[in-house]
Amino acid sequence: MSESKDLDPADWEAFRAEAHGALDAMIDHIRDIRERPVWREASPEAKARFRRELPLEGKGLARTLQDFDRYIKPYAIGNAHPMFMGWVQGAGTPVGMVAEMLAAGLDSNCGGRNHIALDVERQIALWMAQAFGFPPEASGIFVTGASMANFLSLLVARERAAGARNVRLNGLNALDSVLVAYASREVHNCVRQAMELSGLGARHLRLIASDERRAMRIADLQHAIAADRAAGLTPFMVVGSAGTVDTGAVDDLDAVADVAQEEDIWFHIDGAFGALAALSPKLKPLVKGLERADSIAFDFHKWLHVPYDAGFILVRDPKLHRRAFAADAAYLSRAPRGLAAGETWPCDLGPDLSRSFRALKTWFTIESYGVERLGACIEQTCRMARRLEGLIQASPNFIMRAPVTLNIVCFGAADDPDGSLAREIVMDLHESGEAAPSLTILDGVPAIRAAIINHRTHEADIDRFMELLEAMRRRALREPHPEPLAEAPKGPGRTRLSQD
Numbered sequence: 001m002s003e004s005k006d007l008d009p010a011d012w013e014a015f016r017a018e019a020h021g022a023l024d025a026m027i028d029h030i031r032d033i034r035e036r037p038v039w040r041e042a043s044p045e046a047k048a049r050f051r052r053e054l055p056l057e058g059k060g061l062a063r064t065l066q067d068f069d070r071y072i073k074p075y076a077i078g079n080a081h082p083m084f085m086g087w088v089q090g091a092g093t094p095v096g097m098v099a100e101m102l103a104a105g106l107d108s109n110c111g112g113r114n115h116i117a118l119d120v121e122r123q124i125a126l127w128m129a130q131a132f133g134f135p136p137e138a139s140g141i142f143v144t145g146a147s148m149a150n151f152l153s154l155l156v157a158r159e160r161a162a163g164a165r166n167v168r169l170n171g172l173n174a175l176d177s178v179l180v181a182y183a184s185r186e187v188h189n190c191v192r193q194a195m196e197l198s199g200l201g202a203r204h205l206r207l208i209a210s211d212e213r214r215a216m217r218i219a220d221l222q223h224a225i226a227a228d229r230a231a232g233l234t235p236f237m238v239v240g241s242a243g244t245v246d247t248g249a250v251d252d253l254d255a256v257a258d259v260a261q262e263e264d265i266w267f268h269i270d271g272a273f274g275a276l277a278a279l280s281p282k283l284k285p286l287v288k289g290l291e292r293a294d295s296i297a298f299d300f301h302k303w304l305h306v307p308y309d310a311g312f313i314l315v316r317d318p319k320l321h322r323r324a325f326a327a328d329a330a331y332l333s334r335a336p337r338g339l340a341a342g343e344t345w346p347c348d349l350g351p352d353l354s355r356s357f358r359a360l361k362t363w364f365t366i367e368s369y370g371v372e373r374l375g376a377c378i379e380q381t382c383r384m385a386r387r388l389e390g391l392i393q394a395s396p397n398f399i400m401r402a403p404v405t406l407n408i409v410c411f412g413a414a415d416d417p418d419g420s421l422a423r424e425i426v427m428d429l430h431e432s433g434e435a436a437p438s439l440t441i442l443d444g445v446p447a448i449r450a451a452i453i454n455h456r457t458h459e460a461d462i463d464r465f466m467e468l469l470e471a472m473r474r475r476a477l478r479e480p481h482p483e484p485l486a487e488a489p490k491g492p493g494r495t496r497l498s499q500d
């Protein structure tokens with residue numbers, strides 16, 4: 001491409017052709033996702049490509065695209081693939097991809113000011129308030145992910161607890177007693193980190209024991225609060241989990257809400273993926289009590305497959321939300337009319353000033369698929385989890401390690417007390433490129449974790465996954481094949497295992 005005086009192409013038609021080509025190639029990539037390995041380690045050549053010096057001269061879009069195809073695209077993490085079951089990650093959608101490209105075209109800065117992107121973001125807050133049973137005036141903004149949303153929620157709760165002491169001005173020293181938070185021991189580590197970052201200190205997060213369903217023991221919560229009050233500390237927040245990261249367990253949110261109400265403390269829910277179960281009429285009863293929370297942290301990039309990243313914080317009391325973050329800088333002052341008009345801007349509701357238009361890809365996803373279809377995909381992942389659970393239970397070689405509440409299946413190999421066989425199986429599976437479950441630690445022992453989030457994961461994939469597990473176990477134990485491994489069903493999975 002020849003040079004122009006600015007960063008626009010000198011030849012728009014040539015650019016158009018290249019851009020269309022790039023989009024076509026990416027559409028093919030998504031369409032043909034099953035034909036490639038879930039994951040493969042980046043080649044030394046690819047890694048070396050990213051240790052070069054800062055380029056003084058550009059090489060143009062076409063050659064940069066070639067490098068993308070060669071050094072980046074083949075080595076992506078793999079969460080779009082139907083056999084990706086590691087961690088809790090969304091799979092993206094073609095619609096989300098297009099929306100993300102359009103958002104980049106507009107290049108809106110969504111920190112504030114008077115433009116339509118903020119109305120789109122407001123629409124998302126309104127929709128989620130409706131889905132979760134919050135009042136329509138509830139306030140919400142996009143953030144990177146649930147980790148950040150949990151942190152910001154904790155800051156709002158801290159603001160409420162500090163009241164007139166003005167912790168934003170005076171710091172924690174202004175408080176006359178130590179603030180204590182509560183969550184089940186299954187809670188995501190980001191809640192602990194939020195305690196660290198907020199200055200309240202991780203030691204003031206009480207991790208409450210969980211029961212056989214891995215839900216918080218409510219009586220233990222009550223005892224912990226009473227003990228802290230007796231010791232002169234100030235309980236200020238309880239975090240309920242709607243879908244824990246390890247096993248997908250859901251706390252009894254109604255019971256947690258009762259305790260929070262009785263104790264007059266903030267009720268926050270980490271619903272990173274699980275809160276969206278509320279979009280399925282079938283699953284909604286599982287997250288009953290969601291509607292009573294003071295704040296909810298959740299992600300659109302998990303169970304709704306909005307391309308990364310798209311976390312969200314929803315707060316019942318919009319005034320309090322604003323009080324925790326709003327500031328009056330001269331360059332952010334509001335005008336009665338024009339581009340600087342508007343009352344509450346997103347920058348009043350969190351620490352980010354410059355923000356991307358995450359609402360657009362979320363709006364496109366919800367508008368174009370509709371909640372029924374999205375909810376049906378969520379239900380399907382739960383059905384796939386049940387199917388896998390059934391296969392694990394039917395196999396003499398594997399054992400379940402935790403109950404299945406939603407879409408996460410934790411299991412281990414039989415006769416593997418220290419989990420070393422489970423670890424081998426998972427690493428072998430990753431390196432085979434055939435499937436990608438993850439490992440977690442349950443009760444001190446490594447467990448295989450299949451988090452089934454992907455809308456592309458169907459029955460045949462689950463059945464194939466079970467075959468792969470058996471084959472990898474035999475390989476790890478150097479057991480001979482009882483019979484040749486069946487050819488992979490057309491589509492899902494791959495057949496390279498037949499060499500083992």
Ligand SMILES: *Cc1c(COP(=O)(O)O)cnc(C)c1O
Pocket residue numbers: 088144145146147148188190243244245270271272273299311
């Ligand atoms: C994924 C997850 C988080 C963290 O969310 P991010 O979007 O990765 O920041 C927190 N809690 C739970 C239960 C999760 O599953």
